Amino acid sequence: MKWLNWIWHLYYDGFRGMTLGKTLWAIILIKLFIMFFVLKLFFFPNYINENVQEGEEDEFVSEQLIPQHL
């Protein structure tokens, strides 16, 4: 418990005492929001998961990669 208390105070006091750190954390959070809730959700779907049913990925990729004219 003593250790947990110590860790809690390390972070609590550290975050409370931040000056420049507050700006940096704000930038980090905005950046993570843009990355995960805008870019990942709307612009970066998993292409294979979107186009294939689970378990058929190997067939899909093999169809993509094996040229029919060989």
Add this chain to the structure above:
Amino acid sequence: MNHLLTIDTAMVDWARAQFALTAIYHWLFVPLTLGLAVMMGIMETLYYRTGKEFWKQTAKYWQRLFGINFAMGVATGIILEFEFGTNWSNYSYLVGDVFGAPLAIEGIVAFFMESTFVAVMFFGWNKVSKGFHLASTWLTGLGATISAWWILVANSWMQYPVGQEFNPETMRNEMTSFLQVALSPVAVDKFIHTVLSAWVLGAVFVVGVSSWYLLKKRNIEFATKSLRVGTIFGLVSSVLIMASGHHSAYTVAQTQPMKLAAMEGLYKGGTDQPLTLISAVNPFRQPDYERQDEPPMKIAVPYALSFLATNDIHGLVPGVRDILDGYTKADGTVELSLEQKIERGRCAITALQEYRKAKKGGAPEVILNELRTEIKENMPYFGYGYVRERSQVVPYIPVCFYAFRVMVGGGCLFILLFALSLFFIYKGKITEMRWFHWIALLCIPVAYIVSESGWLVAEFGRQPWTIQDMLPTWVGVSHLGSSAVMTTFFLFLILFTTLLAVEISIMCKQIKKGPEL
């Protein structure tokens, strides 16, 4: 519809451009993190040993700049993983089991280790003992370096795919030896060379920022002492990087000879090869390597390329045409011609096609085994089965050629910078040399250009392969329209430029504010 018959070549270009943009942007932050981590560790060690408040404040100042850079760079590499799943889905599916392992280890072990000790480093000054704090500072740097190790292992595996085997049933490359992947000679070389280059950049940054204070005639003691630490660390790192660069070139010559030929503009190779200092390679178009033997107006150092590539001044270095036509190596083994490799690659693809048909049709195990053997024998050339023209397997020579010279030239420039700095420190004149302070300050952006050039050499030089010899870029991409990728490219460009402007602004403000001494 078969993917390869309808692939949009613009999609390949945009996907590559987007990946390059993201990687270049990410690499703006990483080297300064790695370099400053050591610098602040040294400063704090000086505080620990001397007990002087001066070194404590100096360490805290560089830690503040480290923190800004760390905060701006954090998670920028994750975007690369988004791109794998969306733009490079065939690549991701085929090699995800191998490639994903080092990335996962990086995320779990190194990132968390780094994050934990970063908190102690910033929040723990008055809460933990001097020794514990010092250990946390060094462990922050060690965590960042281990993080770099796993990312570089993943990158090196693409350049030298060892420790894996293709499974035709699952259509995936599966890891057979973790140690071969983690400790491949390419990974070891790349790690040493990359980390040393980051240390040099960190040292240039410290010397440059310190020089700015000297130009402004403020914080003189802080600037002089920081400059001294940066100079010694930078000089040692710069000399070490020359040795690691030589070893990297040797490894490239063994594993990716086409890359070395492109870096050198060597169209027709042979023994006793000179190293080109400079020549008139047209920067805007691929040279006619089929007809020319070497670029025009070449100034070269005799025997140096043979020594660099083989550790023997008379060693054989193949040129672009030799690699395309096939050649006999010094040990007597024969490197196949492009036509032979294409034939082997087509055999692998055909055998794979037949295997999957036979498996579906319930063919007997003996037939499946024969086909498995045929796939395995020809798999090292799998990617060549998709090649139609000789030009497709030759990287864009102008970028490789000039980026290599910028990298090496920059490395030599930094040795000179640190040597001059040491000389002026020794003579007690470092505070007076205003012209030197200007040069040191201007070297900061130069160090970034040099550092990025190293990556241009590494990544342009391995084209067209996403996985060396096994998967060309136009096969690794997803079947998307180029407009979708183009849109996200520009979104990234706006996002990255904004973040970079914010970082530079915050960093400059903190530098102007100076240390709390």
